[in-house]
Amino acid sequence: MRYLLLVVWLSILPGCGTMAFTPAEYPLRDGLIAPLSVAGAVSVSNAQPSSDQFIVYSYGGQQLASNLKAITEVMVQQTQKELQKNGKPTGSGAPKSIALKVSSLISDYTMAFHWKSNIVFQATLGNGETLDYKVPHASGSPQQDLNGGIAEGVMTLLNDGRVKAYLAR
Secondary structure (H helix, E strand, O other): OHHHHHHHHHHHHHHOEEEEOOOOOOOOOOOOOOOEEEOOOEEEEEOOOOOOEEEEEEEOOEEEEEEHHHHHHHHHHHHHHHHHHHEEEOOOOOOEEEEEEEEEEEEEEOOOOOEEEEEEEEEEEOOOOEEEEEEEEEEOOHHHHHHHHHHHHHHHHHHOHHHHHHHHO
């Protein structure tokens, strides 16, 4: 029996390894982000310079790898879309900017087809204020968990009273 398990394990081993994870937008349903008063044009930029590969998920011989610049870019694009969808112009105001920088996105298998992730990122507002976030997420697959973690980060950012106050000025 022991030898049979060894043979089965060795036959599975070549399929193990690192696969690419390409981050993608996980759409947020209406109502998850409260309407935002926006005075002036808002630009959102990617402040993450690193495109080095890193592991975003690892369990049982399976690994998913991505890079922080690509993850941040998805977050930037989704933030822009959500600002267009939920931003309510209140008149003219000085241009606003938000520079995003994801420093970590990791998903962990917890039990029975359940994954939990954390995204750690920084938002630098155009007024110089820097906001640090660590946002948890949970889902039913690692890819959905990772993409959902990015979306949850966007939702947390745009529901933050400090960001809302900055955009309304």
